[in-house]
Amino acid sequence: MHRRPFLLFLAVLPCTALAAPPAEPPSRQPLLTELGTAPSAARIEADVRTLVGFGTRHTLSETGSDTRGIGAARRWIHAEFERISAACGGCLEVVDVGDTVSGETRVPRPVEVVNVVAIQRGSSDPDRVVLMSGDIDSRVSDVMNAIDDAPGANDDASGVAGTLEAARLLSKHRFAGTIVYAALSGEEQGLFGGRILADHAKAGGWRVEAVLNNDMIGNSAGITGIVDNTTARVFSEGTRVVETEAEARARRFTGGEVDSPSRNLARYIDRMADAYVPNLDVMMVYRLDRFGRGGHHRPFNEAGFPAVRVMETNEHYDRQHQDLRTEHGVVYGDTVAGMDFPYAAKLTALNAVSLAGMAAAPPPPADVAIEGAVTADTTLRWTRAPAAQAPDLAGYRVHWRLTTEPQWTHSVFVGDVTGHTLENVIIDNYFFGVSAVARDGSESPVVFPGAAGSFGGY
Template sequence: MNKIYTTIFLIAFGTYTQAQTIVNRNQDIESMVKSVNKDSLKQYISTMVNFGTRSTLSDIKSKTRGIGAARNWVVAKFNQFAKQSDGRLTAFLDTTTFQPDGKRIDKATLLGNAVAILKGTDTNDKRVYVVSGHLDSRVTDVMNRTSDAPGANDDGSGVAGVIEAARLMSKYKFSATIIFVAVSGEEQSLLGSGFMAAKAKKEGWNIDAMLNNDMIGSNNSSETQIIDNTRLRVFSEGLPSYELDKNAKAIRQFGLENDGKSRQLARYVKEVGERYVDQLEVKLIYRNDRFLRGGDHTPFVENGFPAVRITEMNENFDHQHQDLRTENGIRYGDLQEFMDFEYLRKNTAVNISVLASLAKAPSSPVEVKIDVKNLSNSSSLYWKAPTNGQVKGYYVLMRETSSPIWEKKFFTTATELKIPYSKDNYLFAVQSVGKDDSESLPVVPGIGR
């Protein structure tokens, strides 16, 4: 496979390392990224807006208005793309009924998530990668099911990104399975994503990563009037909400407050997204979501799956959760005219590059350990080969304890490496590298003696 070389990452050390390591763009992923189409994204948004309202509580029988028509249209788009997948992509509406809760559900409601599953080519590879946006929209009153709620950016943009990813990625083969989903019920308290995450936990899905896209198409903020389409936020939890009590001692003892699986995923999004998408900086935000707010990745995090929220850098509150109106010369409402489709193109490309890189890569190395039997100013790591995929080698990652991102990569073809840096001063991880240079999620070492 041809490789497009981009960045000299480091001068490597150690018996098994190369003289220098080159990080490169995979040709297939590069092609997918370049094929993201602004006009396609705009067409998806226009169609969703034309359903009038997509409130979770709205009509499910009409063929032209309401959440029912919208979710059926998404499934139809997925089925359209299935024709180019050699039978690997299948689509369906996954439904469940929610009873009145005295809060945001006032009558029995049939909720449906529009789902497409792109099966991996390796039957032994059980990894699953999920990418989502929420299809439902709202106005000021979350219980208003009749007024027009265009939801162009919140979250037509996220769903458009998911649909475009399905269109492009269904043409390619991946070792692992990718699930594209437009969930419903987000504005009603994350109902659709909660339903899916609970199902995944109960059925034992091996979700290696989940990317939630919520508002990725607006470049400007209300109040501060900032205009910027060169930065994208990725939110990730620090301390794991799942079984924290069982892991707290080790986290404190080894200084791993910043190294949960979701935060490792966020770093991966930054590195890979910036590698493939030009003129875009991925900003790591160190909290699970915006201040006192939540998104569809949260139920996955709470069920123990690595998950992050991807969202625009500057929110415009005049154009979300608003009745359509004009007051004092300000036009309120989540309308398509307030979106930046070049920005949406770039943010969609980030998702595709990350999903493709993960699903192409071997699984992560297993039983990763750092040797502590002797006091030393060097660090020795060892591990076992991944259970899935062919590897050409491994990266040992290193960063200072205060650094938010991995700073050095040491390549080796062996399953061990000694490097002249003290484990007292640095943090380490190991990731698998595939024959096509795709990289797995990194694994922080445990204690080896």
């Protein structure tokens, strides 16, 4: 009997069958597990009560008093950021970023709009920025009423208090990228603070990877009677507002309507909730904001930055933009009585784990491209981050999902390479993307190929 030599059999095996797959980084990060339950409801409550105690924080309110008005509020926020910085050995750069606004419908006289900003510089990639914000200003029924009490406990002392608490927690740690904590002004009068800070970011050369705008994160009881402290909403735009005509034509044929960087930022936040924040689910809303309404993430979108709105799921409209009063047994007004502080702490945790995860990860891959028409395989290529910006880069992960799936469902870690081919995965049937992974497992948001999904360059 003729026997085929064993060595000959080995010789005809495909080389890929003998190659070991790249070692995959850890799937969980201990710091993120810790941050998922770290925010203090008591500290958030204390901060909300302090902000409410300024009477009104209307953009047009007085600025000279130390006890009332938006001037007193922003000076207190500045001092609080300074106290947080002192506790971490001066790790925060606290600055006021403002401008004078005039000639606007809701600004009848020139007024100084001032944002209070704390910057925690990254260790290896300081120009890459992830940002959390809340809004300082408040209002009552008449948007021009700068005199009467406007507590603004939930809208939006909750967002500012959450931002302060995130700064307390994250400033204890070092990250590759920069984290910015911002208390924005002028939201109710026309989103002016966001526009001012977005312009400041562009002028300063910030590579903004993500903006998490927190506008009302402290109410769990809706106007419908539903009480739910287990969900949060994340609103995100579908296509980039800065998209060119040529980019729109390309997107028409290759996809990307639901894969803007803001939309994939929302998916990232959703995954972080599932992994690290107990008893919290994210409802991704495929809309820039609530129907016919606006928020302070929008100016960042308009500047071309990935930005989303993080907020409660069930709003109570009797507690928004209302004069303090009781009519026919119904209590109106945005007071501390309507707050759920453990819920605000939970949404603050959602921000903290998302900021920490992105800041610790390498920058999102740039120049992601895809090919595979009329073939059995799909190939993705990208540009590797410079070593100085990504010293802890372990490699890249390729993702794909059915076109009707809201979340990425399949992925493979491909190592420190600049391209990968998915064999027998038909390009026509799926959407694809690439993320960057650090040695400790920290991972960037997924980047959809082409201009439609680009987070920018290095």
